[in-house]
Amino acid sequence: MIQSSSKPNFWPAAVESAGANGAQAAPRVVPMSTRVPALPPQTFARAIPVMAPRETSVSGFLSILARHAKSIVLGTIATLALALAYLATAAPVYTASTTLFIDPRLKKVVSDEVTQGGFGSDLALVESQVSIIGSDAVLRRVVDKLQLDADPEFAPPQGSGLLSQLKALLIPRPPAPEPKLQAIESLSRNLKVKRAQKTYVVDVETSSVSPVKAARIAQAVVDAYLLDQTQAKQAEAKRANEQIDARLGQLREQVRRAETRADEFKKANKILTSEGGLVNEQQLTRLNGELSTARAFAAETKARLDQVNSALKAGASPDTLPDALRSGLVQRLREQYAQVARREAALLSQLQPRHPVLIEVRSQVAEIRSQIAAELKRIASSAQNEQQIAVNREREIAATLERAKDEVGRTNTAQIKLRELEQEVTASRELLRVFLGRAKELQEQQGIATADARVISPASVPNRPSKPLTWLILSIGLLSGLGLGIAQALVRDQMDDSVRSLAEIGRSTGLAQLAAIPRFEMSSLPALLRRRLTSHTGGVNAAQFSDLLTAIADARSTSAVAYRQSLLRLLSRLRVDNRPGQPFTVMLASARSGAGTSATALGLAYASALLGERVLLVDATSADTELSAIFAGSIKTDHVIVLDNRDHLASITTRDGRSGLSLLPIALADLRTFKNHQRRKLLAGLAALSENYDLVVIDAGALLDDESGAALIPSADRVVLVARSGETTNEDLNATLGLMDGARSKLAGVVLTMTDNNHA
Structure with a gap:
């Protein structure tokens, strides 16, 4: 990693002296052998935007x-x-509150209540209690109990003052409402009932100008709700008792008739049950099992018969008979046949075909074959008999099964009706049992009805107003x-005209968007301290320049990755049209000073030099000579500089031995004083000098502040317009484009400096 002490070769003579002395007077430079007054150096921080604090979306909002x-x-x-x-001016209002717990548990005073207690886990039912508390039925009880219809706060009389009379003349006065209804409406407006989220706790709040009255009303609302709930349960139990008494006689007669119909139907359809099931269904199950067994046995006998018949028809050798046909006799005959066959084979190799011994052996083989065939015929006859018996057995069972199926079908059809009758009997019995139990419990339940809510926090007199807060x-x-x-x-x-993104510049000017160069923030503590110290000197901040060049040279630096990459991308885009083997000249210009043209030109040139190219940086900013003041500090103050031709320009060119970057400080000879013939000679000398370099970067400065830099446009292959985010306006950009109207074909595009990371 390049440390701050590892500077370019030209750095100690120019930068360090400038950082130590604050400001260095520029040498006097004479174009065409004419002396001009010395130019004061400008503040370097104004032209080096990469040293500004990093701007984020939050910092932009704060700015x-x-x-x-x-x-x-x-x-x-x-x-x-x-x-x-x-x-x-607002009058104080007091709010008293009380808290209810809506008990969701089922409270059974008797075993089976008529009016269900509790609300279960359904929060919607609990939420409905909030509406009941604020209903007119409950509030009417409160108005009657506290006589709120006679309270001026809740039932105010119609105004009789001068203002009310004048208002009545303009707007027809409605008829006077009933005091009780007026009190209920006022109480509803001053009442607030709310349930804590996903709980069974309900808060009841009432407001009044009197703290004591607010507490009394809150308690009265809760008492009225509990009383309304209890009376509703008692009335429901009473109505249910009257209905049950009228229904019991009908239910008894209904049960008797249902049982009689079910019993008569079973007798008429001969529906018999045994061991928990119907007799014909049990018989059907047994026959199905027997039929399956018979079919399996018939299939087995048929397969054996087919094997025997196949063996007889094919005249199979005893060695190839299937296992199913190998009885004890066949097995012994096969053994004899194997012995005789082996003997026959042995004799064939020793005796003539007509030898008596060989003929005897062959007769034995034939005899054994005939015995095996006779045994197979006997086995076939036996298998055929077994197969016939199995088939007859299967047919008999199948016929019996079909008859049983018909009987079961008729029984099942009858059972449909029977099940209906039995269900009717069961339902009638259950209903009668329930009604009898309810009738015995209703008398007890009517006298012990309880509310499903209780007060967990009684109302108290508030000691401070609730409104206004x-x-x-x-x-x-x-x-x-x-x-x-x-x-x-x-x-x-938003109405500010300054540009803040490349897309905005592209929409307003139509220029190509080359690159967005982000802010560069120093990460090391020594660099930050050096910047802080040098920022108070009032001169050129050369230490900042050191951090800039070090960040470009050190590829491992993480704090300036975005800045370094943006310069490299800009360089690659500019070199697209460059023809190999020929010098390529790029001019950088801005609308106003402070856009970062000098810093961008230096960074672009230095990055290209580090890539091994021969680079010449031309400082043509006569109104701001800070690059020349820093990097051409070796030129003595009494040194006369001649800019007539190539040799004159080469004599004042300084070169960095480490990177190979060369600097031509023609800004020291105020270009604003040049005549046309002098500018032509300067262009010719610059063109000749450029033949020695691969890339020439010209810093033309702010053209609207000093248009003398535009005189070098004919020597440039491409012109890049530099704008600063948040500072350069669209109006200045368009004015600059108008100034370069004759060189529109050379405009490569626009570069936006001092952007945040989102634009970079």
Whole structure:
């Protein structure tokens, strides 16, 4: 990694002296042997945007707020004043609260209640109790108990003052409402019933100008709800008892008739049961099993018969008979046949075919074959008899099974009706049993009905008003003021004409978007301290230049990866049209100073030099000679510089021995004073000097501040327009394009500097 002490060869003479002395007077440079006054150096930080703090979306938002801080503060103070005025004039309101627990558990006073207690786990039913508490039926009880219809707060009389009379003349006055209805409506507005989320706890809050009255009303609302719930249960139990008494006689007669019909139907259809099932169904199951067994045996006998017949027809050798045909006799004959066959084979190799011994052996073989065939015929006859018996048995069982199926079918058809009758009997008996049990319990349940809720926090007299809430009103005033101020700041910033992205520049100017160069933030503590110290010297900040060049040279540096990569991408895009073996000249220019043209030109040239190319950096910014002041510090103050031809330019060119980068400080000879013939000679000398280099980078500076740099446009192959994010305006860009109207064909595109990481 390149340390800060590892600087280019020309650095100690130029940069270190500038950083130590704060500012260095530029040498006097004379074009065409004419002396000009020395030019003061400019502040280097203004031209090196990569050293600005890294900007993020949050920092950009904060910068907008900082620019409009005054209007935001004034708006916030105004809304806070309105909030304080409201607090000073609003009447206090007191709120009392009580808490109910809606018990979801089933409370059984008797074994089987008529009116179900509890609400189970259905929160929707619990939520419905919130609406019941605020219903007119409950509130009417509260109005009657506390006589709120006579309270002016809840049933105010119609106004009889002058203002009310004038209002009645303009708007027809409606008829006076009933005091009780008016009180119920007022109480409903001052009542708030809410349930804690996913719980069975309900809070009841009532508001009044009197704290004592608020507590009394809250307690009265809870008492009225509990009483309403209890009376509703008692009335339900009473109605159920009356209905059950009228229904019991009918249910008894209904059970008797259902049992009689079921019994008569079973007798008529001969439906018999045994061991928990129908007799004909059990017989059908048994026959199915026997039929399966008979079919399996018939198939087995048929297969054996087929094997025997096949063996007889094919005249199979005893060695190839299937195992199913190998009885004891056949097995012995096969053994004899094997012995005689082996003997026959042995004799064939020793005796003539007509030898008596061989003839005897052959007769034995034939005899054994005939015995085996006779045994097979006997086996075939036996297998045929067995197969016939199995088939007859199968047919008999199948016929019996079909008859049983018909009987079961008729029984099943009858059972459909029987099941209906039995279900009717069962239902009638169960209904009668339930009604008898309910009838015995209703008398007890009517007198012991209880509510499914209880008070867990009684109402108490509030000791401080609930409205208006001072902190809430002030918070609303503060937040609304801040919100309006921030919205105003964002709108004003949106109307700002300065460019902030390459896409915006492309839409407004139509230029190609070459690169977005991000901010470069130093990561090392020594670099940050050096920047802090040199920023107070008031001169050129040469230490910042050291960090910039070090970041470009050190490929392992993680803090400047985006900056270094953006320069390399810009370089590759510019060299697309370069013809190999010929020098390529790029001019960088901006609309106004401070866009970072010098820093971009230096970074581009230095990055190309590190790649092994011969690079010449031309400082043509007469209004801002900081590059020449730093890197051409070896030129003495009394040194006369001549710019007539190539040799004159080469004599003032400085070269960095480490990177090979060369600098031509023609900015020291104020180009603004050049005549046309002088500029032509300078262009000719620069063209001749460029033949020695692969890449020539010209820093033309801010053309709207100093258009003398535009005189070098004829020597450039490509011109790059540099804009700074948040500073350069669309108007300045269009004015600069108008200044370069004759060189539109050379415009390669635009580079945006000082962008955040999102634009980089």
